[in-house]
Amino acid sequence: MSRFIAxxxxxxxxxxATVATHSMEECSDESGxxxxxxxxxxxxxxxxxxxxxxxxxxxxxxRITPGQPLFLEPNVPNPFQERTTIGYTLDRETRVTLRVFxxxxxxxxxxxxxxxxxxxxxxKVFDPERxxxxxxxxxxxxxxxxxxxxxxxxxx
Numbered sequence: 001m002s003r004f005i006a007x008x009x010x011x012x013x014x015x016x017a018t019v020a021t022h023s024m025e026e027c028s029d030e031s032g033x034x035x036x037x038x039x040x041x042x043x044x045x046x047x048x049x050x051x052x053x054x055x056x057x058x059x060x061x062x063r064i065t066p067g068q069p070l071f072l073e074p075n076v077p078n079p080f081q082e083r084t085t086i087g088y089t090l091d092r093e094t095r096v097t098l099r100v101f102x103x104x105x106x107x108x109x110x111x112x113x114x115x116x117x118x119x120x121x122x123x124k125v126f127d128p129e130r131x132x133x134x135x136x137x138x139x140x141x142x143x144x145x146x147x148x149x150x151x152x153x154x155x156x
Contacts (some may be wrong), residue, residue: 072141072148075126079153083127086111088141088148093118097142100126103135111139132156 073087086098098112111124126139134156140149 072139072150074150075139075152079155081155083125084152085123085125086139087121087123089121090117090119090143092145094143094145096122098124099140099142100128101138101140102132103137105138108132108137126152 071089073089075084075086077084088096088098090096094117095114096112096117097110097114099107100109100111102108109126109128111126112122132154134154136151137154138149138151140147
């Protein structure tokens with residue numbers, strides 16, 4: 001019983017460049033987002049757009065859908081005191097970098113450094129060697145398909 005996404009909220013955002021000439025195609029089913037492909041050029045206009053926001057996840061398993069090249073999972077436990085586990089799933093082989101940053105985007109740790117990994121599920125433990133202050137930290141997964149970033153809370 002893994003119901004993946006509860007209703008999504010659409011939140012306004014400001015885009016600093018708008019598409020001058022483009023074609024739009026639906027990239028997923030009716031409940032998913034729409035992406036723009038074949039972008040010819042960008043202009044410097046400012047235009048409001050609606051961005052989807054996930055407001056909850058139900059169940060303890062997360063299914064990766066075809067065409068979704070990577071999925072960075074929430075760290076467990078969150079908040080954490082000494083160590084936390086970060087999981088991610090790849091649907092194809094790619095080079096992977098997984099880094100941890102502080103609130104000022106200073107790199108704290110590199111858990112995976114430009115490693116070639118095949119498709120599958122991976123877990124890395126973040127156990128900082130040095131004493132870090134309580135607060136918000138970020139972890140970022142970089143692959144050839146893109147970058148995903150999540151936040152985690154350290155409570156000492």
